[in-house]
Amino acid sequence: MSEQVDDQILKYFREGNQQEAFKLLMNTYQQRIYWQIRRILISHEDTDDVLQNTLIKIWKGLPAFKGDSKLFTWIFRIASNETFTFLEKNKKHSGHIDLDECYQFSGTSSDHIDGSFIQQKLEQALLQIPEKQRMVFHLKYYEDLKYTEISEILGTSVGALKANYHLAVKKIEEFIKTD
Amino acid sequence: METFNPHKDSFENNNSIPKQNNFKIPEGYFDELASRLEDQLEIKKDSDKSKNGVLRVLMINISIAAAVVLGVFLFNPEKGTKLSDQISKMEIEDPETIYVEDYLISMVSYTEDWQPLEYYEIELLPVSEEEVLEIEMPVVDEVTSGDLTDFFEEEDYDDYEL
Numbered sequence: 561m562s563e564q565v566d567d568q569i570l571k572y573f574r575e576g577n578q579q580e581a582f583k584l585l586m587n588t589y590q591q592r593i594y595w596q597i598r599r600i601l602i603s604h605e606d607t608d609d610v611l612q613n614t615l616i617k618i619w620k621g622l623p624a625f626k627g628d629s630k631l632f633t634w635i636f637r638i639a640s641n642e643t644f645t646f647l648e649k650n651k652k653h654s655g656h657i658d659l660d661e662c663y664q665f666s667g668t669s670s671d672h673i674d675g676s677f678i679q680q681k682l683e684q685a686l687l688q689i690p691e692k693q694r695m696v697f698h699l700k701y702y703e704d705l706k707y708t709e710i711s712e713i714l715g716t717s718v719g720a721l722k723a724n725y726h727l728a729v730k731k732i733e734e735f736i737k738t739d
Numbered sequence: 740m741e742t743f744n745p746h747k748d749s750f751e752n753n754n755s756i757p758k759q760n761n762f763k764i765p766e767g768y769f770d771e772l773a774s775r776l777e778d779q780l781e782i783k784k785d786s787d788k789s790k791n792g793v794l795r796v797l798m799i800n801i802s803i804a805a806a807v808v809l810g811v812f813l814f815n816p817e818k819g820t821k822l823s824d825q826i827s828k829m830e831i832e833d834p835e836t837i838y839v840e841d842y843l844i845s846m847v848s849y850t851e852d853w854q855p856l857e858y859y860e861i862e863l864l865p866v867s868e869e870e871v872l873e874i875e876m877p878v879v880d881e882v883t884s885g886d887l888t889d890f891f892e893e894e895d896y897d898d899y900e901l
Contacts, residue, residue, distance in 0.1 A: 579783065590772065590773065616776070679759070
């Protein structure tokens with residue numbers, strides 16, 4: 561499904577149907593890339609800056625896209641690079657984050673679990689792990705990508721990714737259980 | 740044999756935590772972003788493209804039509820065709836020689852096919868005898884037979900080639 565959409569985006573773009581290509585690109589990817597960046601940067605304003613740069617780079621890079629990799633891995637790789645470049649330049653992100661300011665929890669509750677509470681715990685736990693591990697966790701857990709695809713995006717070996725992911729899950733679980 | 744999985748009962752396997760994003764975002768943010776980027780990247784609108792395309796095709800068609808009309812008025816297509824036909828019909832016995840007689844005959848028959856380009860109607864008004872007498876005619880000296888003889892003797896006939 562995703563590959564068909566990617567093919568359609570490229571088809572529109574190569575045919576010169578820019579508006580349709582741009583519309584489909586935005587409809588398919590802008591939210592996914594936004595969450596990918598936001599998961600690392602947390603602040604909406606920073607995410608907006610990086611997302612804008614990312615989308616501009618994607619659009620301007622499309623004519624040179626040869627199809628050596630899948631379009632979506634190429635897009636996620638640009639987003640990832642832009643995010644980490646931003647982090648390098650702005651070290652302020654290690655500071656305190658106000659959960660109420662950044663998050664809005666609306667998890668569904670059952671007899672046993674308070675959905676909103678557990679969501680909050682997960683987000684707090686995610687803030688405890690390093691950015692690169694958090695990126696791996698986001699792409700695996702939220703985007704449900706394969707390790708091979710994440711490997712293409714982050715330029716890390718599959719083995720290292722597996723280790724990173726399991727480490728992240730372990731830390732999150734420990735945080736949820738102990739806190 | 741059961742494979743060891745350290746995260747068998749983990750939240751990531753039993754889906755106990757819904758996969759949803761809990762971040763606050765401004766209302767209408769994604770629509771606004773798409774619109775902002777569309778302007779920034781100067782995405783060409785298809786409607787503009789098709790409008791320009793129609794105008795361009797229209798301009799080309801008008802130019803072609805104008806050229807055809809001009810061509811019809813400036814050149815007589817029949818003339819060209821007939822002339823070439825006539826020349827091709829001319830019998831040349833000796834490739835080096837074009838006989839004047841044949842050429843003149845062909846030209847005469849060719850001019851018979853000419854069509855006048857425009858017709859004019861000239862209105863003739865009756866003129867009275869008095870009006871005719873009032874016209875001042877230029878005074879011309881009488882030409883005698885001697886004058887004619889002198890004229891022809893003065894002409895240098897070597898300039899004429901038959």
